[in-house]
Amino acid sequence: MSSLPSKRFWQQRYLMLLTLPAVLWMIIFNYIPMYGVIISFKEYTPFQGFLHSPWTGLANFRELFNDPTFTDSLVNTFKISIAKLVFGFPAPIILSILLNEVVFKRFKRIVQSLTYLPYFVSWVLVVGLMYTLLDPETGVISKMLVSTGIIGSDTMMMGSPHTFLTLVVFTEIWKNIGWNSIIYLAAIAGIDPQLYEAAIVDGAGRFRRIWHITLPSLKPTIIILLILSVGGLINSNFDQMYLMQNSMTQDAANVLSVYSYKTGLVIGRFSYGTAIGLFQSIVAFVLMYIANYSSRKITKESLF
Amino acid sequence: MRKKGAQGMAAALLAVTLLAGCSSNNNGNNANGAAEGNAAATPAANASAEPSNAGTDTGSTESWKQDTSPFKFSQYFYGNWASAYLWKDQYAMKLATEKTGVTIDRKLATGNDDDYLNTMIASGDLPDTIMLDWNNPAVTKLINNGMVYSMDELMDKYAPEFKTMLDPDMVKYHSVDGKLWYLPNLFETADRLTSGVPITPIRPWFFRDDIYKAIGSPELKTTDDLMNALKLAKEKYPDVSPVGVENFDVAKNGFAGSLSMNFLISSFAPNLLEERIKDDTQIVEYPMRNKGFIDSFRYMNQLYRAGLFDSQLLIYKQEQYEEKLYGAQYAAASQYMTNMYTQYNPKIESTLGADQKYTIIGGLQANGQDPRYAASRLMGWQGFFITKNAKNPERIIRFAEYAWSDEGQLDARYGKEGETYDMVDGLPKFKQEIMDLKLKDNNAYNAQYGFDDSTLLMRAGKLWDDASARDFQEQQPEQFAGAKLLEKYNFDSYSLGMDNIEPDGSSPEGVINGKVKDLWNKTIPKLILSETDADFDNAYNDFISQMNKVGAEKAEKVMYQRHLEDMKKKGVQ
Numbered sequence: 001m002s003s004l005p006s007k008r009f010w011q012q013r014y015l016m017l018l019t020l021p022a023v024l025w026m027i028i029f030n031y032i033p034m035y036g037v038i039i040s041f042k043e044y045t046p047f048q049g050f051l052h053s054p055w056t057g058l059a060n061f062r063e064l065f066n067d068p069t070f071t072d073s074l075v076n077t078f079k080i081s082i083a084k085l086v087f088g089f090p091a092p093i094i095l096s097i098l099l100n101e102v103v104f105k106r107f108k109r110i111v112q113s114l115t116y117l118p119y120f121v122s123w124v125l126v127v128g129l130m131y132t133l134l135d136p137e138t139g140v141i142s143k144m145l146v147s148t149g150i151i152g153s154d155t156m157m158m159g160s161p162h163t164f165l166t167l168v169v170f171t172e173i174w175k176n177i178g179w180n181s182i183i184y185l186a187a188i189a190g191i192d193p194q195l196y197e198a199a200i201v202d203g204a205g206r207f208r209r210i211w212h213i214t215l216p217s218l219k220p221t222i223i224i225l226l227i228l229s230v231g232g233l234i235n236s237n238f239d240q241m242y243l244m245q246n247s248m249t250q251d252a253a254n255v256l257s258v259y260s261y262k263t264g265l266v267i268g269r270f271s272y273g274t275a276i277g278l279f280q281s282i283v284a285f286v287l288m289y290i291a292n293y294s295s296r297k298i299t300k301e302s303l304f
Numbered sequence: 305m306r307k308k309g310a311q312g313m314a315a316a317l318l319a320v321t322l323l324a325g326c327s328s329n330n331n332g333n334n335a336n337g338a339a340e341g342n343a344a345a346t347p348a349a350n351a352s353a354e355p356s357n358a359g360t361d362t363g364s365t366e367s368w369k370q371d372t373s374p375f376k377f378s379q380y381f382y383g384n385w386a387s388a389y390l391w392k393d394q395y396a397m398k399l400a401t402e403k404t405g406v407t408i409d410r411k412l413a414t415g416n417d418d419d420y421l422n423t424m425i426a427s428g429d430l431p432d433t434i435m436l437d438w439n440n441p442a443v444t445k446l447i448n449n450g451m452v453y454s455m456d457e458l459m460d461k462y463a464p465e466f467k468t469m470l471d472p473d474m475v476k477y478h479s480v481d482g483k484l485w486y487l488p489n490l491f492e493t494a495d496r497l498t499s500g501v502p503i504t505p506i507r508p509w510f511f512r513d514d515i516y517k518a519i520g521s522p523e524l525k526t527t528d529d530l531m532n533a534l535k536l537a538k539e540k541y542p543d544v545s546p547v548g549v550e551n552f553d554v555a556k557n558g559f560a561g562s563l564s565m566n567f568l569i570s571s572f573a574p575n576l577l578e579e580r581i582k583d584d585t586q587i588v589e590y591p592m593r594n595k596g597f598i599d600s601f602r603y604m605n606q607l608y609r610a611g612l613f614d615s616q617l618l619i620y621k622q623e624q625y626e627e628k629l630y631g632a633q634y635a636a637a638s639q640y641m642t643n644m645y646t647q648y649n650p651k652i653e654s655t656l657g658a659d660q661k662y663t664i665i666g667g668l669q670a671n672g673q674d675p676r677y678a679a680s681r682l683m684g685w686q687g688f689f690i691t692k693n694a695k696n697p698e699r700i701i702r703f704a705e706y707a708w709s710d711e712g713q714l715d716a717r718y719g720k721e722g723e724t725y726d727m728v729d730g731l732p733k734f735k736q737e738i739m740d741l742k743l744k745d746n747n748a749y750n751a752q753y754g755f756d757d758s759t760l761l762m763r764a765g766k767l768w769d770d771a772s773a774r775d776f777q778e779q780q781p782e783q784f785a786g787a788k789l790l791e792k793y794n795f796d797s798y799s800l801g802m803d804n805i806e807p808d809g810s811s812p813e814g815v816i817n818g819k820v821k822d823l824w825n826k827t828i829p830k831l832i833l834s835e836t837d838a839d840f841d842n843a844y845n846d847f848i849s850q851m852n853k854v855g856a857e858k859a860e861k862v863m864y865q866r867h868l869e870d871m872k873k874k875g876v877q
Contacts, residue, residue: 069822159619247826250826265418
């Protein structure tokens with residue numbers, strides 16, 4: 001009995017060999033650097049290095065929780081992430097279901113290509129475009145919104161904390177909807193067509209088929225992706241936040257990752273910056289664990 | 305706040321203001337080829353040589369002549385704007401290589417400078433040399449972490465003569481713990497302010513010529529006059545933005561937020577520096593506590609409420625501002641004088657016509673008081689650091705000796721006699737075509753010659769300072785007159801001891817200072833965009849209470865200590 005695992009291992013040795021590069025990659029790039037987080041408990045000086053810098057215990061974390069900017073950025077992070085989750089998460093599901101219903105294949109393929117192209121455009125470019133398109137004087141989109149009365153003529157979309165959240169969520173959806181829908185489309189493609197045929201015979205209409213067949217079949221995929229997104233709840237997109245902030249939106253755009261970057265690298269408080277990063281990772285881990293646990297209890301679907 | 309952007313440096317480098325006596329007693333500079341034979345003597349032999357008796361040994365010749373074989377060292381230049389300053393085939397840089405064999409592989413940060421620098425420091429992966437503002441917070445880190453050589457150590461070992469060339473005042477001011485850790489460029493001496501060359505220590509505002517004429521050339525003596533003129537300008541030219549100021553970033557530009565604010569601050573708070581020093585309570589106040597200082601922001605707010613300040617300016621990047629200025633799309637705009645006269649105006653003249661050029665606005669009175677501009681000699685701009693990673697510090701310090709020498713200075717600034725300049729009445733003078741290029745197409749001049757761009761250890765010296773003063777008056781009469789117009793408001797702030805008084809970045813007070821700046825940075829847009837006076841006051845009071853909460857007073861106490869230290873170093877007290 002005890003020799004069984006090793007025997008099994010031996011039988012699968014070629015498969016193991018195949019996964020070895022991936023495991024090594026994980027160890028080298030994901031686990032070894034983690035060792036660096038110890039500097040959040042130290043007063044890191046480059047000269048003394050990781051090992052010899054003096055320990056400070058939890059001093060950095062104590063300062064963190066008393067720092068008003070930290071609290072602000074924590075609140076911002078959750079606000080932005082939750083908005084992204086609420087509006088951004090269902091978007092690709094809806095898109096994939098709609099695409100699935102399209103009968104005209106060529107149209108479907110064009111829509112699909114067009115929606116996932118933005119995924120490949122870098123945030124630098126996207127934000128640059130936003131500044132141009134939303135310029136109150138010359139921007140095409142600004143002018144359109146003003147002429148339809150949605151915004152006032154003096155609204156500066158990129159410079160207002162009020163429109164900031166909307167823009168963040170909107171661009172996030174615009175950029176990722178096509179890409180994220182691929183996985184749902186794949187799941188839909190795997191649904192047995194006989195189910196649909198049977199439903200048609202039973203007299204189910206289009207919406208009933210979506211409700212009773214497509215959505216339930218997508219459930220496992222949706223749950224897994226939801227758990228993963230909850231883990232990322234505290235990880236608002238750094239590139240997007242960093243690029244979209246300016247002197248007028250800095251209050252709204254200061255999220256944990258940006259704050260960590262600013263204190264850690266720009267000001268050069270390496271230990272403090274790392275402490276922020278570590279805090280973020282721990283919270284992300286806890287959130288994901290809770291989501292996974294509740295999902296296992298409620299729906300029997302889970303990541304681990 | 306004497307932080308400089310690209311324009312600041314270009315301005316400083318054009319060196320019109322660098323009229324200072326050369327205090328180095330650099331006797332060994334007459335090239336002495338015969339002594340080169342001694343160069344073969346091992347460096348170790350003169351390693352122990354005292355500077356005083358160096359003259360008898362190999363030290364009688366300049367140390368850099370001992371080895372002129374090809375040699376390359378790397379350098380990080382703090383200032384991602386300095387693409388014209390790269391060692392890329394410019395005449396001045398090639399000349400230095402020709403003479404010394406040394407090439408510099410100069411690198412700029414690809415993104416944020418502090419970000420880039422701190423990453424290098426954190427990983428210990430430094431280039432051979434660094435050029436970094438001597439008052440940057442990272443300087444303490446480099447020194448305290450033992451990441452750089454002290455100049456004394458290297459000079460004693462490899463270039464003993466070099467020490468005697470240094471200005472004792474500079475050595476005294478810049479030494480930390482009794483050692484000189486870097487060599488600052490552009491350190492000036494006392495006669496800067498009395499040399500007869502007008503200095504403009506603030507960034508003035510300008511009015512577009514044709515608009516000014518169209519509104520009847522009203523007198524612009526007070527801040528109210530300016531406001532009225534802008535209102536008229538807006539009526540007549542609704543398509544033009546009335547005011548152009550550069551972006552606000554407290555971390556980069558200091559408490560004024562935008563370099564353009566200094567002009568107004570000097571009007572509303574002419575005695576700001578003195579008023580900040582509170583000897584009775586032993587603090588140096590943050591300027592944000594000063595009424596006049598805040599009044600200048602109130603003025604911006606009034607401009608905004610009168611529809612004269614476009615809130616877009618708050619989110620504009622540098623490039624967007626410059627683009628509009630090149631297009632003369634502001635009625636009034638702020639800019640460094642040198643840049644206005646050598647970059648923007650020439651370009652505007654050639655593309656839009658001479659009538660759309662900008663003319664300087666004189667000093668503005670606010671609340672009945674004359675403006676006052678704090679002019680001090682420059683305490684230096686960037687320090688030249690040699691890091692412990694340098695593979696051959698010996699060659700580098702010897703090259704530094706060359707760069708510091710009169711010969712090196714002249715090479716870097718004027719090139720070769722007969723080829724790029726002639727001696728006229730004992731002073732170097734550019735060939736006319738080079739002078740023309742410099743004034744009409746500054747970018748091409750930089751790319752081709754690079755005479756203002758090596759910046760490496762550029763220092764005050766009578767010969768070239770007198771020459772540039774003469775050129776300034778002769779070749780740029782317009783700018784000279786402009787500078788003269790503002791000069792009468794200058795006062796010498798040197799003895800106030802307000803240089804480099806902000807707490808050291810890594811100290812607890814430095815952390816507080818960082819937070820105060822961050823808070824102020826967020827507050828500025830709120831102040832400027834306030835819809836009512838009450839909004840303005842609320843935002844301001846909020847800021848003050850938050851600033852007190854993060855411990856501003858502790859930082860103010862440290863600033864007072866550093867203020868005393870600064871006076872001591874300068875020998876005033």
